[in-house]
Amino acid sequence: xxxxxxxxxxxxxxxxxxxxxxxxxxxxxxxxxxxxPSSRASALRGLGRIPPTSHRRKGWCLRWRRxxxxxxxxxxxxLVRHLFSMAGRVCLSRSSAGxxxxxxxEAAIRTKLEQALNPEVLELRNESDAHAVPPGSETHFRxxxxxxxFEGLSPLQRHRLVHAALSEELAGPVHALAIQTRTPAxxxxxxxxxxxxPCLGGNKKTRGTP
Amino acid sequence: xSGSLSRAAAALLRWGRGAGGGLRAPGVRAAGSGxxxxxxxxxxxxxxxxxxxxxxxxxxxxxxxxxxxxxAVVQILRLHGVRDYAAYNVLDDPQLRQGIKDYSNWPTIxxxxxxxxxxxxxxxxxxxxxxxxxxxxxKKLGIRSALxxxxxxxxxx
Numbered sequence: 519x520x521x522x523x524x525x526x527x528x529x530x531x532x533x534x535x536x537x538x539x540x541x542x543x544x545x546x547x548x549x550x551x552x553x554x555p556s557s558r559a560s561a562l563r564g565l566g567r568i569p570p571t572s573h574r575r576k577g578w579c580l581r582w583r584r585x586x587x588x589x590x591x592x593x594x595x596x597l598v599r600h601l602f603s604m605a606g607r608v609c610l611s612r613s614s615a616g617x618x619x620x621x622x623x624e625a626a627i628r629t630k631l632e633q634a635l636n637p638e639v640l641e642l643r644n645e646s647d648a649h650a651v652p653p654g655s656e657t658h659f660r661x662x663x664x665x666x667x668f669e670g671l672s673p674l675q676r677h678r679l680v681h682a683a684l685s686e687e688l689a690g691p692v693h694a695l696a697i698q699t700r701t702p703a704x705x706x707x708x709x710x711x712x713x714x715x716p717c718l719g720g721n722k723k724t725r726g727t728p
Numbered sequence: 729x730s731g732s733l734s735r736a737a738a739a740l741l742r743w744g745r746g747a748g749g750g751l752r753a754p755g756v757r758a759a760g761s762g763x764x765x766x767x768x769x770x771x772x773x774x775x776x777x778x779x780x781x782x783x784x785x786x787x788x789x790x791x792x793x794x795x796x797x798x799x800a801v802v803q804i805l806r807l808h809g810v811r812d813y814a815a816y817n818v819l820d821d822p823q824l825r826q827g828i829k830d831y832s833n834w835p836t837i838x839x840x841x842x843x844x845x846x847x848x849x850x851x852x853x854x855x856x857x858x859x860x861x862x863x864x865x866x867k868k869l870g871i872r873s874a875l876x877x878x879x880x881x882x883x884x885x
Contacts, residue, residue, distance in 0.1 A: 673852045674787050681835055688835040694797065695836060712854075715796030720787065 579694035623691050627684055631663060634683035638702050639664035641711060649694075649717040657693035660714055664705040672698065759805035759881055768827025777831075780846035781869045785828050785839040789816050797850040799840040804850075804857050808866060809874025 620628075624644050631640055642664040646655040661680070668676045676699035681688060689696065696714050753766055782805070788794030790802045805813060818825035818837050829835055832846045840847045847853065847878045856862040863873040 556786065673855055674846075674848050677852065678833075685835075696797070718788070718794050718796050718799055720794055725870050728751075 528616075536647040542727065621656045623687060624659070627659060627661070627687055627692075630683045630687075631680065635663055635667050635679065637663045637664040637665040639705060645694075645696075645714055648714070650720050651693070654689055658714075659694070660698075660712075661698075662698040662711050664700050664702055665722060666702055668699050668701050768821075768823050768831075770831055773827055774830040774844075776814075776816070777841040777846075781843055781871065782810055783816070783841040783844075784813060785816045785818055785824075785837055787819050787837055789817050794819060795837070797836075800850045801838045801840060801853055802860070804853055807857070807875065808862060808867065808871075810871060810879075842866075859862070880885040 528649075542630050621644065622641060628640065628642050631637060633703045639662065643660045643662050644656055645654065645658045649655075651657050662671070663680065667679070671679070680695075680697050680699065684692070694714070698712055700708075781798055784801055785804070786793060786795070786798035786801065788798055793799035793802055802815075816824060816828075818828065825837065826840060834846065834849065836849055838850055840849070841852050844871075847856070847865075850851060853862065856865065866873050
């Protein structure tokens with residue numbers, strides 16, 4: 519399986535800018551530096567595409583910077599193009615302002631990935647509060663790993679490396695793990711982090727089971 | 729803006745016509761009655777994933793996904809105009825849910841199989857969609873991605 523990267527093949531439709539933003543609503547965060555609302559953001563807010571900026575996410579401060587719109591044909595039209603462009607460049611920084619503590623599962627995931635992959639960049643986010651699980655859960659995570667150990671590996675092989683490092687957590691409390699893997703060169707070319715799509719409720723009968 | 733909206737509408741109409749005149753749901757196939765009582769053996773699952781060119785294991789159904797990641801898989805396939813695929817709802821069958829994870833040695837749902845081969849979850853499918861690999865993989869299966877038609881329309885204008 520080919521790895522990441524822009525192929526530059528004009529014969530194929532370019533959908534590089536397509537992200538989960540096409541299927542998701544960006545999560546607003548408190549404690550972020552205020553930014554002037556863009557006309558597009560206002561339009562999307564008016565359409566109900568962006569929730570009011572009153573929700574507080576524990577532990578992370580998300581700073582958005584607008585990136586150029588993706589190029590290439592987009593099947594789904596202008597609205598989806600707006601959503602794609604809103605993904606932008608994302609810079610995550612750990613907030614030390616007491617927004618939340620790191621739980622034991624999150625700490626274990628971070629430690630194990632650092633030991634197994636020696637990453638240059640490791641972004642780990644507990645997304646459990648965005649899902650239908652009790653507060654304080656550590657069941658849904660998103661991780662972005664930049665490591666030279668991914669050189670020459672297909673996306674499937676890279677993800678399996680991450681799974682292998684976290685086998686105990688995945689067999690235990692972790693219900694969902696969204697993974698982005700890049701080599702240092704790929705990260706330099708595209709340091710954009712994906713966001714997860716919104717939770718659709720899961721199965722209430724088996725909530726908490728992966 | 730009107731141009732892109734009309735192109736999107738035209739794409740949707742072609743999608744409908746390609747189905748034989750109307751919008752219809754993907755070929756959702758149930759994973760058997762489980763009457764044998766033996767759960768989901770590797771052999772059974774092997775047959776299941778090879779029965780159709782495109783097989784996905786989801787939480788929920790394509791019409792009503794119950795997981796954001798499963799929904800993403802459904803939407804990506806929809807964007808490419810893949811309409812005839814087998815979708816199995818693991819929420820209806822706990823044995824299938826665990827069995828498919830053991831079969832693929834992949835701990836999460838959704839799971840995507842192309843031509844009987846495990847491709848990955850929704851993160852990998854999204855990557856393939858982003859870098860154009862999905863179009864090529866579908867082409868190998870004899871499935872022409874709708875995005876190629878969209879590009880052709882744009883090039884001709």
